[in-house]
Amino acid sequence: MPAVAAKNNGIGVGGSLPWRLPKEMAYFSRVTTTVADDEKIPHDDGRPTVNACIMGRRTWEELPPRFRPLAGRYNIVITRNRDLLDGAPAPLTTTQPSVADALAHIDEVSRTGDVRIARVFIVGGTRVYDEALHMSAHHVQVLMTRVEFADADKCDTFFPVLDASEYILQPHSRLEEVVGFEAPRGMQTEAGTGYQFLLYERRSNAADGTAAS
Numbered sequence: 001m002p003a004v005a006a007k008n009n010g011i012g013v014g015g016s017l018p019w020r021l022p023k024e025m026a027y028f029s030r031v032t033t034t035v036a037d038d039e040k041i042p043h044d045d046g047r048p049t050v051n052a053c054i055m056g057r058r059t060w061e062e063l064p065p066r067f068r069p070l071a072g073r074y075n076i077v078i079t080r081n082r083d084l085l086d087g088a089p090a091p092l093t094t095t096q097p098s099v100a101d102a103l104a105h106i107d108e109v110s111r112t113g114d115v116r117i118a119r120v121f122i123v124g125g126t127r128v129y130d131e132a133l134h135m136s137a138h139h140v141q142v143l144m145t146r147v148e149f150a151d152a153d154k155c156d157t158f159f160p161v162l163d164a165s166e167y168i169l170q171p172h173s174r175l176e177e178v179v180g181f182e183a184p185r186g187m188q189t190e191a192g193t194g195y196q197f198l199l200y201e202r203r204s205n206a207a208d209g210t211a212a213s
């Protein structure tokens with residue numbers, strides 16, 4: 001679950017991102033497109049293995065047209081509007097009415113669809129994050145980019161509050177193990193805005209249950 005949030009958990013303002021952080025977006029892109037060799041499900045039917053990104057309808061609509069759909073990933077838009085994509089069908093993109101339905105759909109696609117799906121990323125907004133955070137049957141990891149954002153009080157959309165007794169901050173080495181590449185460590189700065197790549201894992205999921213200091 002990748003999320004970029006200010007210290008007050010703000011993630012959006014007026015339907016857009018509150019900040020412009022191109023290197024952070026490149027990290028998001030790398031995290032969500034990387035398929036590790038051991039996740040490439042052995043098969044002989046020629047179907048490629050990709051990751052899936054599940055997002056709310058507003059997050060989908062907010063993606064700049066050149067980044068929509070997210071390339072090289074299976075895009076699932078959560079909406080009550082079954083006809084959302086009728087006028088503008090996009091490759092490897094579909095709608096589903098809830099995160100639970102999206103996960104069931106992913107199982108089906110992996111069995112019989114055009115692609116096999118390795119990892120599932122929940123990419124926002126608020127209700128979609130919230131639904132996923134409370135799914136007890138799934139291994140939940142929160143790839144949080146924490147932004148030192150001066151105008152955080154202007155945010156109108158928020159990441160849910162993580163239960164600190166349940167979601168444990170992990171060491172950077174564990175983050176790198178999860179994303180599958182060397183990630184920048186410590187405070188990063190772009191256009192005067194600082195941010196840090198972090199990983200929280202649900203206690204029941206954590207590799208060894210230890211917290212980062």
Ligand SMILES: NC(=O)c1ccc[n+]([C@@H]2O[C@H](COP(=O)([O-])OP(=O)(O)OC[C@H]3O[C@@H](n4cnc5c(N)ncnc54)[C@H](OP(=O)(O)O)[C@@H]3O)[C@@H](O)[C@H]2O)c1
Pocket residue numbers: 002003004005010011012013014015016017018055056057058059060062078079080081097098099123124125126127128131157
């Ligand atoms: N900083 C970050 O990491 C980050 C990540 C993502 C988004 N954002 C920001 O967050 C804002 C968008 O997020 P948002 O929370 O306002 O909207 P959102 O979750 O992207 O979209 C809300 C819509 O998704 C559908 N939906 C969501 N949950 C549903 C559910 N459980 N059941 C059925 N439908 C559901 C509904 O669509 P219908 O109305 O079509 O039924 C709902 O109106 C933007 O400002 C965006 O830039 C930031």
